[in-house]
Amino acid sequence: MTSLLRTCPRHLRLQPQSSRKKRAYSSLKSKPIISVPPNSKVYAFGAPSQTRLPLLAFSESGWTVNEGEAWAVVSGVGTGGAGKGGVFKAIQTLLGHTRIAPPTSQAQARWAEAGGLYPFLPPSIDPYTRIKVVSFRQRTGGGDGGAFFDYTARYGAMREDEDKVTLRDTLLQSTLGSGSGSTSTEGRLPSKLFDELTEKMGLKGLMDLPIVTLSNGQTRRARVVKAILERPELLLLDEPLTGLDVPSRVSLTRTLQELHEARSPRIMIGLRKGEDVPAWITHVLEVEGAQAVARTVKEVRSMLAAVPVTQKVESSSDKTEEPSSTTTTGEGALLVDMRDVNVAYGARKVLTNINWQIRQGERWHLQGANGSGKTTLLSLLTGDHPQSYTQKHLLLPSSTSSSSSTPSDLEAPSPQLQHRKRTPTALLRRLIGVVSPEMFDAFPRRHPGMSVWEAVSTGFDGGFVPRTKGAGALKTPLGTSTSSSSVKGWEETESKATGGVGWVDVDDDELGLGWDAIEEEKARKRVEVREWRVRRIWEVLEALGPAAWSQASFVSSHSSSPHSSESLPQPSSPSALTKSFAETPFSSLPPGSQRLVLLARALVGRPPVVLLDEVWSGMDADQMRAARRYLRGESQNELKKGVGEDQAVVVITHWEEEVPWNGEEVKRFRL
Numbered sequence: 001m002t003s004l005l006r007t008c009p010r011h012l013r014l015q016p017q018s019s020r021k022k023r024a025y026s027s028l029k030s031k032p033i034i035s036v037p038p039n040s041k042v043y044a045f046g047a048p049s050q051t052r053l054p055l056l057a058f059s060e061s062g063w064t065v066n067e068g069e070a071w072a073v074v075s076g077v078g079t080g081g082a083g084k085g086g087v088f089k090a091i092q093t094l095l096g097h098t099r100i101a102p103p104t105s106q107a108q109a110r111w112a113e114a115g116g117l118y119p120f121l122p123p124s125i126d127p128y129t130r131i132k133v134v135s136f137r138q139r140t141g142g143g144d145g146g147a148f149f150d151y152t153a154r155y156g157a158m159r160e161d162e163d164k165v166t167l168r169d170t171l172l173q174s175t176l177g178s179g180s181g182s183t184s185t186e187g188r189l190p191s192k193l194f195d196e197l198t199e200k201m202g203l204k205g206l207m208d209l210p211i212v213t214l215s216n217g218q219t220r221r222a223r224v225v226k227a228i229l230e231r232p233e234l235l236l237l238d239e240p241l242t243g244l245d246v247p248s249r250v251s252l253t254r255t256l257q258e259l260h261e262a263r264s265p266r267i268m269i270g271l272r273k274g275e276d277v278p279a280w281i282t283h284v285l286e287v288e289g290a291q292a293v294a295r296t297v298k299e300v301r302s303m304l305a306a307v308p309v310t311q312k313v314e315s316s317s318d319k320t321e322e323p324s325s326t327t328t329t330g331e332g333a334l335l336v337d338m339r340d341v342n343v344a345y346g347a348r349k350v351l352t353n354i355n356w357q358i359r360q361g362e363r364w365h366l367q368g369a370n371g372s373g374k375t376t377l378l379s380l381l382t383g384d385h386p387q388s389y390t391q392k393h394l395l396l397p398s399s400t401s402s403s404s405s406t407p408s409d410l411e412a413p414s415p416q417l418q419h420r421k422r423t424p425t426a427l428l429r430r431l432i433g434v435v436s437p438e439m440f441d442a443f444p445r446r447h448p449g450m451s452v453w454e455a456v457s458t459g460f461d462g463g464f465v466p467r468t469k470g471a472g473a474l475k476t477p478l479g480t481s482t483s484s485s486s487v488k489g490w491e492e493t494e495s496k497a498t499g500g501v502g503w504v505d506v507d508d509d510e511l512g513l514g515w516d517a518i519e520e521e522k523a524r525k526r527v528e529v530r531e532w533r534v535r536r537i538w539e540v541l542e543a544l545g546p547a548a549w550s551q552a553s554f555v556s557s558h559s560s561s562p563h564s565s566e567s568l569p570q571p572s573s574p575s576a577l578t579k580s581f582a583e584t585p586f587s588s589l590p591p592g593s594q595r596l597v598l599l600a601r602a603l604v605g606r607p608p609v610v611l612l613d614e615v616w617s618g619m620d621a622d623q624m625r626a627a628r629r630y631l632r633g634e635s636q637n638e639l640k641k642g643v644g645e646d647q648a649v650v651v652i653t654h655w656e657e658e659v660p661w662n663g664e665e666v667k668r669f670r671l
């Protein structure tokens with residue numbers, strides 16, 4: 001909460017009042033917009049009040065949103081179940097997906113009499129048809145279940161008709177009156193609001209593009225405009241500024257303020273703990289665990305003033321006081337070499353004559369406005385883009401020797417480079433660890449009970465489906481291994497492990513032995529690799545899981561004080577918290593925690609190149625801090641570092657403060 005109100009000048013500039021503002025929102029005396037009685041509790045439907053912990057427990061001030069007030073819901077995230085993120089729970093409540101229980105039956109009756117949750121709406125209107133939520137933490141494609149989402153359509157391989165629906169079609173569809181009965185946009189003229197919004201949101205030049213081709217920032221802006229065009233009474237935007245470049249953030253913030261002031265529609269925003277609160281917000285619903293407390297921004301400000309200065313500095317800018325041991329001064333071996341790289345879709349040029357070399361030990365911040373081609377450039381590196389094959393000079397890692405699939409490989413020679421078209425995509429997936437919005441959307445959630453352990457274990461092969469399921473496969477080899485002393489303590493825990501560690505292949509050539517010795521040596525090496533993989537999974541989960549950031553919402557028996565990854569005792573076996581997390585179904589986690597698991601997956605195999613595109617999206621301040629510390633790699637032990645000197649990392653973010661490295665430790669590549 002400390003850095004909640006890092007006021008940001010860009011949010012303080014108030015815009016000239018629009019004509020819509022003439023409704024003079026601030027002077028209106030009307031019924032409350034939202035009303036939750038004091039001391040109310042919120043339960044999942046079907047949960048008996050006495051026996052289950054509530055999802056939310058409101059304080060004695062309850063929650064009343066009056067006309068003219070501007071609210072933000074601010075919360076950390078939990079790890080699932082009752083610990084789900086506060087904004088998520090507020091959304092569920094506002095959409096009527098939960099049961100609100102006032103403290104007494106009299107309070108219940110008074111509340112119902114006064115109009116319930118939305119007193120400002122006439123009783124004849126179903127409130128849930130007038131409330132709209134757009135969340136940017138959730139997945140945007142592939143349905144909600146997790147069937148594989150083919151994102152290659154973005155890169156020019158469109159086949160289905162629905163991939164060709166343009167932005168104009170989609171937005172016009174939103175302006176169709178609900179009573180018209182027609183779903184055709186043909187001949188439909190854009191409204192004044194349509195013109196104004198698309199202009200302000202910088203979408204005008206993109207109207208004829210298929211929506212699947214829009215960049216992340218462009219898509220987010222389009223989703224906001226689409227929701228506004230549907231003319232709800234109340235629009236809740238969850239993390240609306242994530243992934244937007246600075247100019248887009250400024251124009252969106254201004255536009256939201258104008259719309260809210262004109263009540264057309266009323267806007268409420270969801271923010272993660274630690275995010276800037278726009279200056280036009282007047283009130284905050286703060287959700288910590290299950291506790292929901294409504295405050296004015298003034299109150300929050302005076303609470304901040306009471307925090308000792310040293311504590312403030314630590315929370316708002318931990319990067320300034322923790323210099324990293326990472327350096328980029330030495331010339332590491334080349335890992336990526338691209339010269340005169342170009343990407344165009346017909347006449348539309350996205351990348352022109354790009355030259356970039358990435359070396360071992362380097363930490364890069366890839367910068368550029370929304371739509372400048374950052375994701376496209378990364379998709380060339382991962383080999384996902386069809387035009388990666390046609391580049392004249394695009395050299396990528398091609399040897400497995402430095403992918404650290406065995407402990408001894410940590411001292412392996414520099415990786416070999418070769419042209420992308422000679423490197424199989426499956427191999428690239430092992431050699432390049434990735435977290436990106438596209439990958440986040442594509443990662444399957446429906447795989448039967450895929451645990452956090454299994455999700456992380458897919459990082460060794462770079463696939464999406466866990467292989468060698470069950471710990472049984474590990475038990476025997478570990479028990480008979482000559483080198484198992486190195487993993488004593490881990491051994492007991494792995495028998496309860498929640499999945500395998502991927503296929504372990506050992507090349508005959510790699511062993512350099514005669515035929516008779518090969519089989520025996522192969523078996524020994526397989527055991528060694530499996531042991532290393534088990535240990536790596538526990539290491540990344542300990543460093544990036546709830547043991548590093550939890551507010552004890554996950555396992556109540558665990559220590560209630562959150563601790564950072566470097567202050568963790570180096571465990572002889574994983575903590576109870578980490579073990580419990582490893583067994584949790586991946587799909588049950590909130591998006592921020594899922595991203596942390598996918599970060600663990602990208603790092604677990606210690607690939608030579610790691611690409612992190614908007615990896616912080618959905619994480620709260622504690623999670624982000626844990627991840628950044630791990631990436632900075634302050635431990636002296638090479639194995640305990642998030643990334644080593646033999647690896648290169650590229651980070652994409654529009655927020656400078658999200659980059660884990662400082663000053664000269666990080667190189668910048670601007671598109």
Ligand SMILES: Nc1ncnc2c1ncn2[C@@H]1O[C@H](COP(=O)(O)OP(=O)(O)OP(=O)(O)O)[C@@H](O)[C@H]1O
Nearest residue numbers: 156213214215216217345370371372373374375376
């Ligand atoms: N098939 C396509 N046809 C036309 N234009 C396309 C196609 N695919 C992508 N583009 C355009 O390429 C540009 C670059 O997109 P990209 O996703 O690489 O941007 P970005 O820099 O990652 O943006 P953001 O910061 O918003 O994520 C965008 O303007 C996008 O509309």
